[in-house]
Amino acid sequence: MNPSPATLKDVAAAAGVSVSTASRALAGNPVITEQTSERVRQCAEELNYRPNAQARALRSSRTHVIGVTIPSLVNPFFATMAQVIQQEATARGLSTIISSTAEDPGQLNASLDVLATQRVDGILAVPYNGSEASFERLRKARIPVVLLDRELPATGLSTVASDPRPGMDAAVAHLLANGHRHIGYLSGPMTTSTGVSRLAAFQAACERHGVEKREIYRGGYERADGHAGTLTLLDRGVEAIIAGDTMMSVGALEACHARKVIIGRDLAFIGYDDNVTLRLQASPVSVIDQDVATLGRTGLRLLVDLMSGASPPTTVTTPTTLIIRPSSDFIRPADEVRT
Template identity: 30%
Template sequence: MTTIYDIARAAGVSIATVSRVLNNPNMVSEKTRRRVEAVMKELNYSPNIVAAALSSKRTYSIGLLLPDITNPFFAEIARGAEDEGNRHGFNVIICNTDNQLEKEKNYVSLLLQKQVDGLIFATAETDHQVIREVHAKNLPLVLIAREMRDLVLDAVLVDNRKGAYLATRHLLDLGHRYIAMVSEPLTITSSIERLEGYQQALEEAGLAVQEKLLFQTPSTLAWGIEAGHRLMELSPPPTAVFAGNDVLAIGVIKGIREKGGKVPEDVSVVGFDNTILAEVSDPPLTTVAQPIYEMGILATRKLINRLQSKTSSRVERTILQAELVVRKSTQPPKCNNYP
């Protein structure tokens, strides 16, 4: 069986250098790290994870809790987190909670039993008891895409308010004045912030926010379709819709069509996320782009840096910028339906 001593001898480095490549790769120059990793691959070396855990009191594993892995947004976050974890020798355990509290509690309990080194939550809500309990145990954790307003934790976020403002401003600039919003429930901070951006744009245009044009719904295609049906049943229906994410936007488009409407001829639709769905939808979806893959990388790097004592005890909130991507799902209204 190949040992760390064999790797050091073949790579022409010290045993300590090999150990740093395995445990603290950022402390080794890229040239040396690549040479050592190439020798490991050539000699088919597999580190003894159990032994490493005993000596370092780490398992080199991270739990990533997602609400819905079928949503391309969370799938891309997972890809970024997994890639960054692997670069630093950490395994990322992905848990799909389906937004079910009991399921999340069970996953967290299992992860704690497995003694994961830290957790990344993409499931945070404004009042989230599971996260509070984990935080009380002093286990390192990072929030991604969502946060808790009354609990200050490391987080990687996007400027949701600005992104929603850009989406609504785009529709206003096209001439729309009767704009609906379909969002996830307002128990999620990102949904609250996107609603605030939507409201800001309307208020700046001198338009009132109308409750009948605001829909909160679970983030699934089926619920997006239902929202599209309900919007088309309004009298008059809106000329434009801002959807809180791409999944809901695609559902809204389908719902509008099932009620005889056309997108964008009758109703313009804007999404949020810029997932692969936005590019392949019919018509291609105008949406707000988040650096999703980068968010997964940064959240994992932030957690690993804290585990390796490379960051101060000060909490760090990283807020990334959102950008509007204009495609074919929006155009000026045929007529102004504003009642």
């Protein structure tokens, strides 16, 4: 009986390195020192290690670098997403390069073109509506792509996104249960699927639960939009505000601080995306949470599957949840005079 052929795991063990390091050494990845690469190659030779042809062909064409393009570096939601992706990528022996579009749809094309010329093995991207042509160019260049957070159905690309409906529905029901009846919503831009779907989820929840009065402010995903929108909604006399993303949530806090509106007493407030600024408030802020770690990890897993040719495009949706904290969890007196 022939002994089993040596595996990459055997080579790694013999060389005293991790499997991913052994893989990168044999692929000639310059991240591995020449000394280590030489030791791995010797061990592979001694063990008569033969990667199968398909795997070898794949490896030889690879740079072991993936590109990630996010809309904003200073939005903690996307910063955390990029960090989770990088951690997972590192564990798999992949390096990560990141670019930001600064929430400018026009910059996305440029970012994707730069990533393509940088010879990355695959791309994780947060798209805008209207950026289909850029992704079509990547498809022609045979660069695997997974869309993150925002959907672009016409592209047929693998997508990982969260469903705003469970969290939004729970948020509206929670506000009503505590007597907050005049509800304002800070809506994100209609150039993103999330802006569109979260607004639809808010409207549907208001219909379902019979909200008496609702106010909608339409803005972008920036602090300034949350700030201006909150002042507008307060002027319209709302008792509660739901914010449509992280940066608008932070802008809403700033507006309330500036106008001496006490959240958790004068105003019920629910933010979007769980982060430290919202948690560390005098009245810690309730949020609709997207589970950013799961989004990032799932996105990377789908991309790795695509890069290895193992799977067709897939769409994964994760549910949102409501985290209730003191900012919204107080009872508004039923007989309070409302404007």
